[in-house]
Structure formats: structure tokens, C-alpha cells
Amino acid sequence: MYAHSIGGTRFSFPDLKTLLARATPHRSGDVLAGVAATTMAERVAAQMALADLPLKTFLSEAIVPYETDEVTRLIVDTHDLSAFARIAHLTVGGLRDWLLSDEADSAVLAAIAPGLTPEMAAAVSKICRAQDLILIAAKCHVTTAFRDTIGLPGRLASRLQPNHPTDDPKGILASIVDGLLLGCGDAVIGINPASDSPQRVHDLLSMLDDLRQRLEVPTQSCVLTHVTTAIDLMAGGTPVDLVFQSIAGTEATNTSFGFSLATLQEAHEAALALKRGTVGDNVMYFETGQGSALSADAHHGCDQQTIEARAYAVARRFSPLLVNTVVGFIGPEYLYNGKEIIRAGLEDHFCAKLLGVPMGCDVCYTNHAEADQDDMDLLMTSLSAAGLTFIMGIPGADDVMLGYQSTSFHDVLALRQMLGLKPAPEFASWLDRVGLTDAAGRVRPLDMPERFQTLLTAA
Amino acid sequence: MSIDRFETLRKFTAARIGLGRSGPGIATPDHLAFRAAHALARDAVHTELDLAALAASLSPLGLPVLRVESRAPDQQTYLTRPDFGRRLSDASVTALQAREQGEEIAVLVAGGLSAFATASHAANLLALLVPGFRQAGLTVGPICIAPRGRVALGDEVGALLGARLVLVLIGERPGLSSPDSLGAYITVAPRLGRTDADRNCISNIRPEGMVLAEAARRILWLTDQAMTRGISGVSLKDDSDRVLLAASAQGQLLTG
Numbered sequence: 267m268y269a270h271s272i273g274g275t276r277f278s279f280p281d282l283k284t285l286l287a288r289a290t291p292h293r294s295g296d297v298l299a300g301v302a303a304t305t306m307a308e309r310v311a312a313q314m315a316l317a318d319l320p321l322k323t324f325l326s327e328a329i330v331p332y333e334t335d336e337v338t339r340l341i342v343d344t345h346d347l348s349a350f351a352r353i354a355h356l357t358v359g360g361l362r363d364w365l366l367s368d369e370a371d372s373a374v375l376a377a378i379a380p381g382l383t384p385e386m387a388a389a390v391s392k393i394c395r396a397q398d399l400i401l402i403a404a405k406c407h408v409t410t411a412f413r414d415t416i417g418l419p420g421r422l423a424s425r426l427q428p429n430h431p432t433d434d435p436k437g438i439l440a441s442i443v444d445g446l447l448l449g450c451g452d453a454v455i456g457i458n459p460a461s462d463s464p465q466r467v468h469d470l471l472s473m474l475d476d477l478r479q480r481l482e483v484p485t486q487s488c489v490l491t492h493v494t495t496a497i498d499l500m501a502g503g504t505p506v507d508l509v510f511q512s513i514a515g516t517e518a519t520n521t522s523f524g525f526s527l528a529t530l531q532e533a534h535e536a537a538l539a540l541k542r543g544t545v546g547d548n549v550m551y552f553e554t555g556q557g558s559a560l561s562a563d564a565h566h567g568c569d570q571q572t573i574e575a576r577a578y579a580v581a582r583r584f585s586p587l588l589v590n591t592v593v594g595f596i597g598p599e600y601l602y603n604g605k606e607i608i609r610a611g612l613e614d615h616f617c618a619k620l621l622g623v624p625m626g627c628d629v630c631y632t633n634h635a636e637a638d639q640d641d642m643d644l645l646m647t648s649l650s651a652a653g654l655t656f657i658m659g660i661p662g663a664d665d666v667m668l669g670y671q672s673t674s675f676h677d678v679l680a681l682r683q684m685l686g687l688k689p690a691p692e693f694a695s696w697l698d699r700v701g702l703t704d705a706a707g708r709v710r711p712l713d714m715p716e717r718f719q720t721l722l723t724a725a
Numbered sequence: 726m727s728i729d730r731f732e733t734l735r736k737f738t739a740a741r742i743g744l745g746r747s748g749p750g751i752a753t754p755d756h757l758a759f760r761a762a763h764a765l766a767r768d769a770v771h772t773e774l775d776l777a778a779l780a781a782s783l784s785p786l787g788l789p790v791l792r793v794e795s796r797a798p799d800q801q802t803y804l805t806r807p808d809f810g811r812r813l814s815d816a817s818v819t820a821l822q823a824r825e826q827g828e829e830i831a832v833l834v835a836g837g838l839s840a841f842a843t844a845s846h847a848a849n850l851l852a853l854l855v856p857g858f859r860q861a862g863l864t865v866g867p868i869c870i871a872p873r874g875r876v877a878l879g880d881e882v883g884a885l886l887g888a889r890l891v892l893v894l895i896g897e898r899p900g901l902s903s904p905d906s907l908g909a910y911i912t913v914a915p916r917l918g919r920t921d922a923d924r925n926c927i928s929n930i931r932p933e934g935m936v937l938a939e940a941a942r943r944i945l946w947l948t949d950q951a952m953t954r955g956i957s958g959v960s961l962k963d964d965s966d967r968v969l970l971a972a973s974a975q976g977q978l979l980t981g
Contacts, residue, residue, distance in 0.1 A: 294805055430738055431903065431934035437738030444731070444742040460929050461943075463963040492959060522920035524959030561807070562920055597898070599807050633766040633899050634804055634838055639759070662741025662751070662759060667929065669900025671763070674741075679749035711746050719730075 270315035277311035283329035285319075286385070287569035288312035289392045291609055295557045295570045295600035302569070313393050317359030321350075324385045330566045330576075335517045336527055341383050341579045350381030358389045365390065365402045365620075375406050379622035384515070384575035387617040391571070396609065396648065399616040403652040406619035410587045411546020412507065414452055414484045414692035416655060417624050422687035423656035424678045425590070425626065426451035429458050429667035433466055435473050441661050442477065443718055448675035449682075449702060449709035450659030452693035453588055453626065454508060454551060456488040460667055467491045468504045475505040481700075481717060484544075484692040486587070488551050493525050493533045500536045507542055508551040508587060509533045515576025518564030527580070534584045545692065548587035553628075554578070555592045556610050557600030570600060571610065575617040582623050588656060589623050591615070593645075594631035595670055604641025607631060611645045615652055626656035630672040639663065639671065646673055650681045657681070679709055739902045739933065762901035769904045773800055774836030774843055774872040774896075782848035783834070786855050789867035793817040793833075793882065795874045803873040810875035818885065821869075826887030830858055830865040830948070831915070832894070833882045835874035839896030842905040846930060846937060847894045850907065853941035854892070861949055876910050876924070883915025890951055891915040892944070897928060905931050909940060911947050913957040923958040925951070 268285045269278040279285040287301035289312035296302035303309035325345065332338045352374075356364060364370055391399060409417040416423050428441030438457060445451050455478070457470055467489045474487035486507040491499075493511040500506050511530065514520055520527075530550075537549035559565040559573040566573075574591070581589045591614035594607040601607045611627050618625035629646045631637035646657060663674035681687060688694055688707060697703045700717070704710045731743025741759070745752030751759075780790045794814040797803035803810050813821070834847045851868070858865045869882050876893050883891030890913050897906040907930040912919055925947050930940040946965040951957040 298806060298808065428740070430740070431929045431931075434737060437740070440734035440737045440742055441740045443734070444740075460935065461927075461963060463965065465964070494959060495962065522922050524922040597804075599805050602805070633763070633901075634770045638763065660740075661738075662744050662755065664741050664759065664762070664901045666739045666900060666902050669898055669903050669906060669929075671901065674744075674751065676744065676746065676749055676751045683749045 268315045270311040272307050272311040277308050282327045283568045286572050289316045290569045293606045294602040299560050319358050329568050346380035361390045372407050384579050387620045388572040388575040391613045399612040400652040403616045403619045408624045410548040410624045412486045412543040412587050414690040423453035423690050424450040424659040425453045426455045427658050427660045431667045433460050445659050445675050450675045450678050452690040453656035454486050454488050458490045497533050509537045510551045512553045513577050513580045514558045515573040516559050516564050519559040519562045522562035550584045550586035552581045552586050552589045557596040578618045578621045578623045590626045592628040597632050598635040603636035608645045624655045628658050632670045650685050766899045769899050772840050774840035791867050791869045793869045793871045797873040811877040813881050821885035828864045828866045829889045831883045831886045831888035831891045832868045833879040835871045835895040837896035838898035842896035842907045845905050846907045850937050857945040880915045880919045913951045925957050
């Protein structure tokens with residue numbers, strides 16, 4: 267039982283998960299789940315009670331039962347007590363103050379990451395203002411590598427997302443060329459296929475691999491198919507760089523996605539065995555997003571942001587190259603409007619970076635959400651200031667296959683110019699080598715380099 | 726970058742490639758064209774499905790058409806309460822319980838997030854599917870139509886009708902250049918509590934996306950496999966391409 271009084275009223279919360287849920291800034295998904303605070307005063311009372319809570323509480327009270335949930339078991343069994351020692355004396359409120367302090371520099375934050383549980387990260391995020399979420403995340407550096415190096419300070423990478431409604435190879439190629447000419451694709455060239463057919467996925471992966479080799483571009487490719495399909499394809503010799511899977515923070519949600527931790531383990535080992543990376547061996551690409559557990563009716567009475575943070579425990583277990591919170595994709599029943607999407611995006615990035623996860627963000631919204639491109643501009647700019655690992659690059663921000671709006675190749679250019687950010691170093695060198703950047707490193711509007719022209723003629 | 730080069734590429738994709746640049750930004754005409762497309766999509770989301778017109782378009786199939794209601798009373802509630810859209814109203818439960826059971830395949834047609842998609846393509850797609858089902862020796866019907874149903878509403882519909890498989894056709898959320906995209910979901914042994922892992926999905930069904938004939942071919946292949954093997958979802962891979970390629974290699978398609 268937790269309690270706090272505010273404005274002469276005493277609010278009590280029967281258990282930890284209820285306290286966390288009531289302390290969460292307002293979002294439609296928690297209202298839908300029936301776990302949100304019902305008044306603003308109750309919400310702040312919960313935040314005050316949460317601030318007083320010793321971090322050690324999280325080591326003794328599970329919000330999803332250990333016995334029936336393998337994500338909880340993963341979190342508990344891999345918790346690093348020696349890394350936790352430095353912050354073990356703190357409350358949640360004390361952790362916020364400490365994270366903001368000069369003592370918590372990049373090296374110290376990296377050192378304590380294995381001692382933080384997702385629930386601790388979620389808890390402190392709930393009492394942070396947006397500025398805190400940006401400031402603290404900006405101090406966290408998570409670096410990964412495959413054919414180029416992702417996450418270095420002063421860099422902003424992009425996933426080139428050349429989706430096509432029928433997976434038409436020429437249509438996909440047209441979008442890839444547009445993106446490369448605008449300096450995008452250093453995080454990954456990643457296609458969401460319209461069909462999960464193994465043959466189709468094989469054909470697309472083969473095409474991407476051929477393209478990468480012909481252009482000698484230091485990046486990696488991915489077709490975002492189910493992990494079990496990727497396992498089969500790897501066994502059959504398909505050129506798989508990164509294994510993709512959508513993941514969530516409870517076992518029941520992951521079961522509804524059709525996989526278990528053992529499945530990810532199998533895929534991780536198979537991808538490592540291919541040894542396709544040149545500068546690193548981070549071979550996994552995960553996507554997450556608040557609301558997926560509730561959508562699968564597998565949230566265990568927890569708020570969606572806390573469950574989301576638990577997905578990062580799943581991610582970090584498999585040392586991914588990239589993790590991407592697809593923040594506004596799920597729709598207004600979980601994040602109603604621009605304000606809720608912006609807050610959620612900042613929280614997801616903050617929690618992931620605290621936990622040592624290379625977080626990018628699909629800054630996005632659907633046409634049934636109360637949001638528009640102005641909201642996306644605010645989120646992508648805030649996240650870039652916070653040291654975001656990567657964003658999406660999509661022609662004109664309009665995904666013609668998935669039917670939602672994200673960020674454009676031009677947005678990537680704008681953010682890099684605005685904040686002085688550069689692409690991944692190996693990719694930046696390539697852009698320079700093929701003549702796409704000027705002396706200042708800016709991508710310039712130019713005639714198409716000859717090898718691109720050859721490529722298109724062949725198509 | 727010459728504009729002509731992208732003119733050539735645009736015939737391959739509706740994606741917004743080769744946009745004008747103003748520094749790092751998008752040039753004004755392309756910027757405002759995007760706003761216009763978003764405005765049209767926003768307006769489309771809030772349009773309701775015309776049930777009478779849909780029922781009329783389904784009548785040539787010669788199958789009973791039943792109106793069912795989810796628990797979402799209006800479009801705004803439907804958008805924010807997916808749980809209401811996944812369950813039948815008490816009246817619809819009673820109505821389906823009162824029916825004689827026995828058909829193997831039940832069909833639910835729902836407006837989803839684009840009534841425009843459902844109104845445009847559902848009847849045409851079923852006109853390809855229903856004869857295919859019959860040819861495969863499967864019985865089908867009735868066709869239930871729901872203005873504000875989610876995919877999982879099909880589980881309750883299929884269970885109450887005693888169907889072995891439920892096919893849900895539903896309007897997908899509209900994109901800027903795809904306001905009329907239909908989705909098809911196949912679930913074997915429908916009952917409450919089924920999850921997305923139990924379903925096979927064919928999405929983006931529309932003339933400029935997955936054309937209706939191709940969608941029908943995939944749905945019939947998946948339905949046949951699902952009925953034969955008693956599985957759907959992640960354990961049933963859409964290998965219809967491989968089958969097609971194998972058939973093509975044997976010259977069967979060249980003569981057919």
C-alpha cells in the first residue's frame with residue numbers, strides 16, 4: 267500500500283503497478299485499460315508517492331508475476347547488483363536529481379545501466395518533465411556497429427524505408443535511390459514487406475544485397491518479416507544482415523506476436539554465425555511501441571509506458587544494432603493526439619538510453635489520430651537534441667504501403683543542419699566518396715552520380 | 726538532379742520521390758500537396774459505412790446478408806475504444822445464436838477505418854472468393870456486415886455461427902495515397918480470445934495495391950491450407966508464391 271496527500275485529500279494505491287499507472291502522464295491507452303488516474307490531483311499524488319519510493323522496492327515487488335512471465339524472469343535474473351550498488355541508496359526522486367547532476371556523466375550512466383531495471387527507468391521518467399527526458403538522454407551514449415557505426419555522439423542516422431504497396435522491386439529501388447541521394451540509409455535500408463511470403467522476402471533481401479554491393483555502400487539491409495521466417499531463410503542461405511522482430515514487455519504479448527525469448531536466441535545465434543558484419547556484430551533490429559500489450563490483452567493491469575520499458579530488457583538481452591519505437595503508429599486509442607505522442611516518444615527514448623539500448627524513433631502518426639506534421643517537427647527536433655540514434659527516412663514522409671506519416675529524407679537533412687549532426691562516419695565517408703556532399707558535409711542537390719545512373723538504367 | 730530522371734522513376738511508385746528542395750526543406754508546392762492529402766484522409770476517417778448500399782452490392786452473391794453491431798455506438802467511440810469494436814452487442818449475439826449453424830466459412834465485412842475501402846472493394850472481392858470456396862467444396866455464409874467492427878469481432882461472429890473458419894474483410898486505416906485499402910484476415914476455429922498470431926493477413930487490397938484477383942488467389946490458397954491443416958497465423962506461411970513459381974516452372978501457367 268502506497269499513499270500521499272495533496273490538497274487535503276489522501277490518495278492511496280494498493281500496489282506498485284497501480285502506483286506506476288496512476289503516476290503516468292495522461293494517455294488514452296491507460297484510460298482504455300482502466301488504470302489511469304481519474305483526477306490530476308491523484309496523478310500528482312501518485313508521482314509524489316513514487317518519488318519517495320526507494321529503488322530497492324523494485325527488486326522485491328514484481329509488477330508482472332515472475333512465475334508466469336519470462337520477461338520478468340529475464341529482468342530479475344539478469345539484474346546486475348554491483349552496477350546497482352552506486353544508486354542503491356536512492357529513491358525514485360533521488361534518482362531524478364542524481365541523473366540531472368554532473369556526477370552522472372556518460373561513463374557513469376553507461377556503468378549503472380545494467381543495474382537499472384525497466385521499471386526503475388519507467389518510474390523516474392514519470393516524474394521527469396520533458397526537458398529532463400531530453401537532457402538526461404543526451405548524456406547517454408549507446409554505440410553499436412555492423413557495416414557502419416551507429417550512435418556516436420554528434421551523429422544522427424536514418425533508416426531508409428522504401429516501402430511499396432506490392433513490394434515492386436523497381437518501385438522500391440526508386441525510393442532507395444531517392445533516399446541515398448539525400449544522404450539517408452546509414453542505420454539500415456529496411457523494407458516492410460506487403461506480404462510475409464518467404465519467397466517474396468528472399469527476393470527482396472537478395473535485391474538489397476546486390477544493390478549494396480554494387481554501390482559499395484557501408485550499410486545493412488533488412489526486410490521486416492517475422493523472426494521465424496528469418497530463421498528459415500537463414501537456414502536456406504538467404505543473405506540476412508539483420509534479424510527483425512516486433513517485441514513487447516510481457517510474455518503473453520510476445521506469444522501473441524508468435525515468438526518466445528528462445529526464438530530470439532535461436533535467431534540471434536543464427537545471424538551471428540553468418541558473420542556478415544564488417545565493423546561490428548550487432549545483428550538484431552527490434553521495434554516496439556506503447557500500447558501493444560494492451561492491444562493483445564496482455565498488460566497485466568500495468569500502464570503502457572511501464573510495459574514498453576520492459577520490452578527494452580528483451581532488446582538489450584540480444585545486443586541489437588537498432589531498436590525503434592514506432593511511437594504514433596498504433597493509433598489514437600493508445601496515444602490520442604500530438605501531445606501524447608510527443609511525450610511518449612521522449613519517454614521511450616529516455617528509458618531505452620538509460621537501459622543501454624540503441625533507440626531510434628519512428629516519429630509518426632496515423633490519419634485517425636489528432637496530430638499533424640507540426641507535432642512531428644516538435645518531437646523529431648526534441649529527440650535529435652536528446653541524442654536520438656536514428657529516425658526514419660521516407661519519401662515525403664508518406665509511407666505508401668503502411669498508410670501513415672513519418673519523417674522524410676528532407677527531415678533528416680533539416681535536423682542534421684539545425685543541430686550540426688552528421689551521418690554514421692563510414693556512411694559519411696561514402697557520401698563524400700561518391701560526390702554527394704560538399705566541403706561542409708552538406709548533401710547537395712546534384713546531377714546523379716554515374717553509378718546510380720547505371721543502376722537505374724539496369725532497372 | 727534532373728527532374729526528368731524522377732519522372733521516369735515515378736511510374737514505378739506512388740511514393741513522393743524526387744520532391745523539390747529548398748535548402749534542406751521541401752519546396753512549397755510539394756509541402757502544400759502533402760497537407761491537402763492529409764486533409765482528405767482526415768475527412769475520410771470520419772465517414773460512416775453506408776450499410777444499405779453495401780447490402781445491395783452483396784446481394785448478387787445469393788447469400789444471406791446480416792447486419793450486426795459491435796458495442797461501439799458511434800465513430801468517435803469506435804476510434805478510442807477498440808475493445809467495444811471487438812465484441813458484438815447483446816442484440817447481435819442473440820440474433821446470431823438464433824440462427825441455424827453449419828456453414829464452414831463465415832464472412833464478416835466491416836467498415837474499419839475506411840468505409841470507403843469496404844464500400845469500394847468488399848463485394849467485388851467476395852464475387853471472386855465465393856465461387857472459389859464453392860469450387861473447393863466449402864460451404865459459405867452468411868455474410869455479416871458491421872459498421873464499426875474490429876478484426877477480432879470476426880472471432881465472436883464465427884464462433885456463434887459455428888464456422889470452421891472466419892474471413893474478415895475490413896477497411897484499413899487510410900494512407901495519404903491509399904484511402905481505399907482493404908484488409909483480409911483469416912482465422913481458423915474462431916472463438917473469443919484468438920490473437921493476431923492466430924490469423925493470416927492480406928493487406929493493401931485495392932486496384933493500385935494488391936489487385937483483387939491476386940488477393941483472391943492468396944486468400945483462396947490460405948483458406949484451403951488452413952482448412953486442410955487446421956491451422957492459421959504464424960504457423961501457416963503464405964507460400965502461395967512458391968506454389969505459383971513451381972507451377973510456372975512446369976509450364977502450367979503458360980498454357981492455362
